[in-house]
Amino acid sequence: MIDLKKAEMQDIVDEISAKTGIPKPTLQPWTDAETMNQEPTFAAAGLTFGGEIVLCYCPLIFTKLTRDEICGEIAHEFGHIADGDLAKDRQNMSFKAQQQAELRADAFAKKHGYGSGQAAALREWYYREGGKQIEFLCREYGQLDHPPTLSRIKALESK
Ligand SMILES: [Zn+2]
Numbered sequence: 674m675i676d677l678k679k680a681e682m683q684d685i686v687d688e689i690s691a692k693t694g695i696p697k698p699t700l701q702p703w704t705d706a707e708t709m710n711q712e713p714t715f716a717a718a719g720l721t722f723g724g725e726i727v728l729c730y731c732p733l734i735f736t737k738l739t740r741d742e743i744c745g746e747i748a749h750e751f752g753h754i755a756d757g758d759l760a761k762d763r764q765n766m767s768f769k770a771q772q773q774a775e776l777r778a779d780a781f782a783k784k785h786g787y788g789s790g791q792a793a794a795l796r797e798w799y800y801r802e803g804g805k806q807i808e809f810l811c812r813e814y815g816q817l818d819h820p821p822t823l824s825r826i827k828a829l830e831s832k
Contacts, residue, residue: 675709677702678732685740685747686728693785695751698728713737714798718750720759737801738794745782745791745829752781772820776828783829792829795822 682700690697698718703709713733721727728750734743753759758774766774782791799805799822819825 675704675732677704678735681735681740682728682730682743682747685744689744689748689751689785689787693748693751693755693781695755696726698726698750698754701727701729703729703731709733714746714794716743716746716750718753718759726754726759738797739790741790742794742797743790745787745789746794748782748785748787749778749791752778755781775819776825779825779829788829792826795826795829799823799826 679700679702682702686697686700689695703715709731711731713731714737716728716730716734718726718728728747734746738746753774756774756777758778761774763771779788779791782788
């Protein structure tokens with residue numbers, strides 16, 4: 674039986690929701706081995722067909738990232754919720770518009786004090802994957818395309 678780490682993730686979501694004033698998404702942990710083998714630090718906010726905001730995550734994120742780093746990543750997802758990105762038609766958004774949505778979500782995390790945690794999470798992924806760009810992974814999942822990882826880290830850590 675896989676430990677879904679729901680209590681730990683709920684604690685993080687509660688903290689970020691209280692800090693940002695954005696309503697909490699419903700947690701939806703990845704539970705099957707096949708998807709869990711994809712990327713251990715995966716987390717993404719999405720909309721169900723019924724319009725409910727959900728936060729999908731891989732429970733293995735807790736084996737790769739510290740709490741601060743996970744908070745950074747989840748705060749970025751709250752940025753997408755705050756900006757209304759979940760309802761946008763990603764297939765028909767320009768590459769530039771997709772990248773700008775990512776930078777706005779980064780800026781949201783940074784504004785609320787999670788910039789260094791998110792930068793560290795991005796760095797962990799980038800170096801574990803040998804400098805692979807995150808956008809290739811995101812294309813696989815049909816998510817928004819992302820700007821180059823190192824430039825995002827730099828912006829998150831700038832004063
Ligand atoms: Zn994003």
